[in-house]
Amino acid sequence: MYTLIKITDSPLRTRFLLYFIILTTAPVLVLGAVAISLIDASHRRDVSALELQLINQKIEETEKFLERTLGVLEVVVGYDQKVDIELTQQNFFLDGLLSENDAFEEVSFASVDSAAYGKETAKKSKLYKNPELFTVALLPKFIEAKEGKTYISEVYYTLKGPFVTMSAPVRNRNGIIVEVLSAEVSLQEVVQSINAGSIGARGGIVLADNNGRLIAHREPIFASGAKIGNIFSIKRVLAGEKVDALQPQDRYESLFYKEPVVGAGKKMPDLGWAFLAEWPLSDADAVINGVRNQVLILTLVSILGVLFFAPLVASRLTKPINALKSGAEEIEQGHFDKEVSIATKDELGELGLAFNRMAKGLKRLEELKNEFVYIAAHELRAPVTAIKGYVSLLVEGRAKGGVTLEAAEFIDRIDRANEGLVHLVNDLLEVARSDAGKIEIAVQPVSLGAVVKDVVATMRILAEQKKITFQVQGEIADLHVLADPDKLKEILTNLISNAIKYTLGAGALAIKYELDQGMVITHIEDTGVGISFEAQKKLFEKFYRVKAAGTEEVNGTGLGLFIVKQLVQKMGGKIWFVSQEGKGSTFSFSLPRVS
Structure with a gap:
């Protein structure tokens, strides 16, 4: 405990030095081990490539001999x-x-x-x-x-x-x-070809026929025609198994060399002859052993170098880091005009310049965001509200019989288009407030069942028009969550509305819940078009809309799910979904439960 406190309370340079040594020597050791492992793996692949290359060469020579001989006949x-x-x-x-x-x-x-x-x-x-x-x-x-x-x-x-x-x-x-x-x-020409094939100083080829009898091998241990089909490596090749010198069982004690070898083999098409290349490990691994020793020495030298240069690097880095820390604290307070001065003419100096450019960019973004909110609030909302008022007057006139049927249809279209514009403006303002961190959330105990009932009552007529059945889990009425009632209603409205819009024709929509470690998880299941794998990656991004067959007429801004995610997170919950294209989706969100 004393050591931990001492390290935490020590100056930045001392801590940096300690961490630097740990973080640099550990990777060097790991990289040394990885390098040895990679070199060994590369060597194994090279051995495999050489053996398979020789095997393919001998198979090709054998096939050419047979084709040439048959051609004469x-x-x-x-x-x-x-x-x-x-x-x-x-x-x-x-x-x-x-x-x-x-x-x-x-x-x-x-x-x-x-x-x-x-x-x-x-x-x-x-x-x-x-x-x-x-x-x-x-x-x-x-x-x-x-x-x-x-x-x-x-x-x-x-x-x-x-x-x-x-x-x-x-x-x-x-x-x-x-x-x-x-x-x-x-087949003497084939025998001579096999005997002439070699790998390294001592490696060679074994050729057996489809019955496991020896045709040729450069080491005259067995006579021609000897039964070798019961030798494990030959048996594997004849059985069509993969023998590529990369598997553990491809290193074994050879009956031909009387010592450990690495083997690779292939079965010749049509005739089923087995070509097996064997390379004694004493020859195949002679070079790699020296390389391993060199890597070990290089690793130790690297660690000693790190220990020597660590104090110098620590002193050089801590001063600019402290300057950057002070600058970051100023930006945190909203002081974007504060510049960081780093005199070093290296990457840290460039980092200081980039930091200053970032501060200016943040200032400009802040200004643009404020300007956007102002424009959205005063240049869009006012005329939209005015249009809605005039449309309301026209609707009243239609009710009193003051307009023709054709004009009434036009009024309905204008009213629907204006409602879509109102939603767009409200969504844009909601996004702007979220980005500015100005969304007002009044969290309080809320009856989840009451909010669900209210939203379902509003949405049921839309579902019935499309012949979509509603199913709400009964026990949900007794649950209370910590949430902003208006925001919770907005979340449910958005998710249920999407479920209805993206269910083409008749279908079913279910609202369920489950309890999990102090959280209430609400599931909204539909039998709609589902979401493709590619679309799932972007679903919560701003202005992204799912494109699927039959959904071209579905209206929306592409902001709803982005806003829903922000609201759920600000109320202490999470949102996720599971979807299969063509079979429907289930959107789920969690909120803290009130005991």
């Missing part, structure tokens, strides 16, 4: 008839395929003719001089190609490595399928 022969290619031509073509494409291990033609349907007519192999011909009519490679589609089988494994079977239809110039061309394709 898609042949169009140069005649129009639906006949098989001559056997000599088939053998010549197959010899060319084997010699020109290192990936092809075996190629063959199969007939689609009904007489020899599905039988291989010619076959060439790098392993066998005269390979045996088979009937392949029931094999997927024939069925798919016969239907006009290209085909890639699942990966199978031999002593020479992983292979796939590919097939494609052979068409004549009219697009008619005349043969099926298939090939046993070595």
Whole structure:
């Protein structure tokens, strides 16, 4: 307790010095921690980007290899008839395929003719001089190609490595399928691409087929075709989970490297092969550890600098601050002519000049406000009152039969327009008084039920004209609140009037209440057009009016809710609303309850 009193009673410079040290060293410590965290997060994103970039590159290379190889098999022969290619031509073509494409291990033609349907007519192999011909009519490679589609089988494994079977239809110039061309394709080019891919000094790619068997990896821990589908990281990629090197489970102990790694993976579309990039943490995090140490040293140096310069800054700042404080006190008293003198040629000096300009601006605003009130009171209210008097005389003349029906209609229009003008003038004067702090509030115990009953009686005819039903909670009659009766009536009139105006056609309006910690909360619910999300942000601003379909003919000044908010707050309450566009609104305000 003694320490707190001592600090509070000490001079401004001492307090400023203490607070300055606390407020500057604390952020430095926080920023140091945040910097380390951000650097670590940035590093993780960079690692993720590098791994995913390598994966995308290898997927693209693999897809290009497969597309290029399939493209070789898609042949169009140069005649129009639906006949098989001559056997000599088939053998010549197959010899060319084997010699020109290192990936092809075996190629063959199969007939689609009904007489020899599905039988291989010619076959060439790098392993066998005269390979045996088979009937392949029931094999997927024939069925798919016969239907006009290209085909890639699942990966199978031999002593020479992983292979796939590919097939494609052979068409004549009219697009008619005349043969099926298939090939046993070595994936050695894909294996070499995977083995050549690297991240940093030691990171690399693991490629597994859709059945979880190893196709390639730069570290020869497992043999080609080994079942690795049960490895957690491979299983996640094959399952289509997001593996981006950013999740906690993306850092794990690798069975390929026998040490902790950070991994990212993707599943190749169509074939479902799993590409997994792994980067040992000892390599991936080598640079970031040095950066962390540098940030820690910089943070400590910054704190020492703050402790050294804090007294100098405190002395420099307190003098102008005291001058500004004195100037603010003068303005508080309404003395706008008092200028602040700050001799420093820096931001504080500019602040002093800005302060003086602000004082002059406040003085001018005060003058303009007073001028506005004067004009509103004497230049608007007088003629409006006169117009209302003359209209009243004309209305009396209409009642006595002294005017025609057409003239009577014109008189009614003039009367309604003048009433709107009277409301506008009164609202403007109310706003001016609020801004000037001159609204007179005579708070006293008031029967909420009586005021509600009075306002409802006045508004009921307007509601009945639009077929809007009124519902008032019965218990409200026994409640008393601290309020100005006239202002409370003005608040309720405005809110209920809005509820009626913005309920298009038949609807319902309910007035309810609830008690909450010594406050009486009044709810006014309607089934009107509701308020859009964007309009809700500006609803209590001056001159703002809700624009919704069907409300173009609704009259108003856009000042009512602004005035209501001012009145509620000046009587010690709050106002708020809940609205859903197209379903209605509920406006609520609270006032102190009288026990």
